[in-house]
Amino acid sequence: MIKDTQGRFLRNLRVSVTDRCNLRCAYCMPEEEYVWLPREEILHFEEIGRLVDVFITLGVDKVRLTGGEPLLRRDVPRLIRLLAAKPALRDLAITSNGVLLGDQAASLKEAGLHRATVSLDTLRRERFTLLTRRDTHAQVLEGLTAVARAGFSDTKIDTVVMRGVNDDELADLIEYGRTVPAEVRFIEYMDVGGATRWSMDKVVSRKEMLERLSQRYGRVEPVIEVTTAPADRYRLPDGTVFGIISSTTEPFCSECDRSRLTADGLWYLCLYAQKGIDLRGPLRTGASDDELRALITGKWEARRDRGAEDRLALRDREPLLQVERLKRDPHLEMHTRGG
Numbered sequence: 442m443i444k445d446t447q448g449r450f451l452r453n454l455r456v457s458v459t460d461r462c463n464l465r466c467a468y469c470m471p472e473e474e475y476v477w478l479p480r481e482e483i484l485h486f487e488e489i490g491r492l493v494d495v496f497i498t499l500g501v502d503k504v505r506l507t508g509g510e511p512l513l514r515r516d517v518p519r520l521i522r523l524l525a526a527k528p529a530l531r532d533l534a535i536t537s538n539g540v541l542l543g544d545q546a547a548s549l550k551e552a553g554l555h556r557a558t559v560s561l562d563t564l565r566r567e568r569f570t571l572l573t574r575r576d577t578h579a580q581v582l583e584g585l586t587a588v589a590r591a592g593f594s595d596t597k598i599d600t601v602v603m604r605g606v607n608d609d610e611l612a613d614l615i616e617y618g619r620t621v622p623a624e625v626r627f628i629e630y631m632d633v634g635g636a637t638r639w640s641m642d643k644v645v646s647r648k649e650m651l652e653r654l655s656q657r658y659g660r661v662e663p664v665i666e667v668t669t670a671p672a673d674r675y676r677l678p679d680g681t682v683f684g685i686i687s688s689t690t691e692p693f694c695s696e697c698d699r700s701r702l703t704a705d706g707l708w709y710l711c712l713y714a715q716k717g718i719d720l721r722g723p724l725r726t727g728a729s730d731d732e733l734r735a736l737i738t739g740k741w742e743a744r745r746d747r748g749a750e751d752r753l754a755l756r757d758r759e760p761l762l763q764v765e766r767l768k769r770d771p772h773l774e775m776h777t778r779g780g
Contacts, residue, residue, distance in 0.1 A: 442499070442500035443499050443500060443738050443741050443742055444741075444742070445741055445742060445743070445744035446742070446743065446744060446745050447694075447695065447744075447745065447747070449695075449696065449697060449698055450500055450698050451496070451499055451500050451501060451698060451700065451737075451741050452500055452501055452502060452503060452669065452698040453501065453503045453505070453669070453698045453699040453700070454493065454496050454501045454503070454504050454505075454699075454700055454701075454702060455504075455505045455506075455507050455699060455700070455701045455702070455779045455780075456489060456493070456504060456505070456506055456507065456701075456702045457506075457507045457508055457509065457511075457701065457702065457703050457704045457777070457778060457779035458489070458506055458507070458508060458509075458511045458514040458517065458520065458704055459483070459508050459509045459510070459511060459513050459514040459704050460475075460477055460478050460508070460509045460703070460704055460771070460774070460776055460777040461477055461508065461509045461510065461513050461776075462508060462509040462510045462513070462538070462776050463510050463513060463538070463540055463575065463577075464510070464538050464540070464573040464574070464575050464577070465573060465574040465575065466562075466572055466573050467571075467572055467573075467574075467638070468601055468603065468630065468635070468636050468638075468639070469634065469635045469636065469775050469776060469780075470635050470774070470776055471635055471637055471638060471764075472635075472764065473574070475771065475774070475776075476768075476771055478703075478704060478705050478771070478777065479705075482705040482706075482721065483704050483705055484704060484705065484706050484721060486516075486519060486520045486523055487523075488706070488721070488724055488725075489520060489523075489524075489702075490520075490523045490524065491724070491730075492702065492706075492720060492724065492733070493524060493527065493530075494527070494730070495730055495733045495734050495737065496737065497527060497529045497530065498730075498734060499734060499737060499738060499741075502529060502530060502531045502532065503530070503531060503532040503533075503534075504524060504530055504532070504533055504534075505532075505533075505534045505536060505558075506520070506521070506533075506534070506535040506536070507535075507536050507701075507779035507780060508536075508537075508704075508776065508779065509704075509776045509777070509779075510537060510538050510540070510541070511535055511536070511537060512537055512540075512541040512542065512545055513541070517535075517545070517549070518545075518548045518549060518551070518552035519552070521533065521535075521549060521552040521553055521554050522552045522553055524553075525552065525553025525554070525555075526553070532555055532556075533553065533554060533555045534554070534555055534556045534557065534558060535549065535554060535556075535557050535558070536557075536558045536559075536560065536599070536780070537557060537558070537559055537560070537584070538559070538560045538581065539559040539560065539561065539580070539581035539582075539584035539585060540575075540577045540580045540581055540584065541580075541584070542557070542559065542581075542583075542584025542585070542587050542588060543580060543583040543584045543586075543587045544587075546584065546587035546588050546590070546591040546593070547587070547590075547591045549591070550591040550592055550593060554593075555595075556593055556594070556595045556596060556597075557588050557593055557596055557597075558596070558597040558598070558599055559581070559584060559585055559588065559596070559597070559598055559599070559623070560598075560599045560600075560601075561581055561585070561598050561599070561600060561614070562600050562601055562603075562606075562607050563578075563607045563610060564610060564613055564614065564617055565578075565610075566578040566579070568606075568607065569581075572606070572607075585598070585621050585623065586621075588621075588623075589621055589622065589623075595624075596621060596622070596623040596624070597623060597624050597625075597626055597684075598614065598617075598618055598621070598623045598624070598625045598626065599626050599628055600614055600625060600626065600627050600628060601628045601630055601631075602627050602628065602629065602630060602645045602650065603630045603643050603645070604630075604642065604643045604644065604645050605643065606643075608645045611627065611650060611653055611654060611657075612653075612657045612658070614627075615654075615677075615681065615683055618681075618683070619681060624674075624682055624683060624684060625683045625684070626672045626683065626684035626685070626686055627650055627683070627684070627685045627686070628685075628686045628688070629644055629645065629646065629647065629685075629686065629687050629688055629689040629690060630643055630644045630645070630689065631688050631689050631712075631749075632689070632752060632758065632759075632760050633712055633713060633761055633775055633780075634761075634762065634767070634773060634774045634775030634776070634778070634780075635762075635767065635774050635775055635776070636760060636761070636775075637760050637762065637763055637764055637767070638760070639760045639761075640760075641758055644689050644690065646687065646689075646690040646691075647673070647685045647687035647690060647691055648690070650685055651675065651685070654675075654677075654683075658677045658678060658679075659677075659678045660678060661675050661676070661677060662675065662676045663675055663676075664676055664682060669696050669697070669698045671686045671688070671693060671697075671699075672684030672685060672686045673685055673686075673687065688712075688749050689749070689752075689753070690753070692747075692749030692750045692752075692753055693749075694746070694747040694748065694749055694750045695747075697711075697746075700741075701778050701779050702720070702779075703717065703772060703777055703778050703779065704777070705721055706719065706720045706721025706722070706724065707719055707720070707721070707772055707778070708720050708737070708740070709778050710740065710741065710744050710746050711744075711746035711747075711748040712748060712749070712778075712780070713746070713748025713749065713751070713752065713761065714746060714748065715773070717772060717778070718736070718737075718740050720733065720736070720737075723736060
């Protein structure tokens with residue numbers, strides 16, 4: 442296992458398999474049109490598999506497939522079979538917006554996927570359409586039903602909470618999660634990538650969420666556990682568990698073991714990082730596993746990133762990026778690097 446300058450191990454790799462998405466969520470992809478990565482630059486499944494093998498030798502035991510929307514990539518079950526065959530991987534998951542899950546959940550399970558996380562910001566169809574600019578709310582709900590039907594357990598629902606947009610649905614989402622079943626994780630609105638309209642007054646903090654849920658349910662108890670997972674988990678009086686990812690107001694940089702590999706092979710060491718490390722170039726020009734391992738090791742051992750903490754320390758905090766810069770460098774977009 443390798444450690445960075447802050448003593449953080451490299452354990453958790455998020456692999457974006459495509460930069461394309463079939464939604465246009467206002468806090469992620471506010472523009473309608475985007476310049477997509479050239480197809481010839483996208484990593485082949487075998488290339489992803491080889492890089493994952495190298496990461497495994499350095500301590501990675503958790504891989505999450507992301508996008509964009511990963512199910513837009515053709516034949517994702519083949520990649521899952523390739524990765525699921527690696528015994529050192531303790532956790533193989535996917536994050537999806539759910540639109541295509543209804544048709545694909547069973548094949549993902551059959552291929553060896555361990556678990557799924559589905560993004561769902563609202564239970565209201567009209568609100569969903571306003572947020573995503575697509576009328577596919579019913580497909581997302583069907584996708585969650587299909588996940589349960591396929592036999593998945595430990596399913597998560599990720600909800601980005603925005604003041605004045607969907608912050609009145611906290612309890613509704615928990616109640617819905619009981620029926621799936623799935624554990625709901627509320628995510629504080631973050632100033633990353635395409636969140637060009639972000640402002641601090643739109644952020645609903647973990648503290649405020651807990652206060653609201655306590656008013657509804659009574660005493661909310663923290664779940665005591667040792668983990669590097671991004672969500673702090675809480676238990677309602679009836680035993681229902683939910684999570685809150687408080688990256689904006691109470692960052693967890695000191696324990697972050699995650700890095701991100703884009704669909705075209707750039708490796709990012711922090712969600713807020715402005716530059717990535719090219720792994721596709723060395724891979725395709727004949728670098729050996731030892732050479733790739735040395736490149737990854739050197740970059741991780743020099744890692745100092747504490748991006749969310751640095752953002753929190755700013756006196757006048759504006760959105761991290763503006764549209765003009767995102768157009769110049771699409772790798773700064775969350776749909777390119779994976780969230």
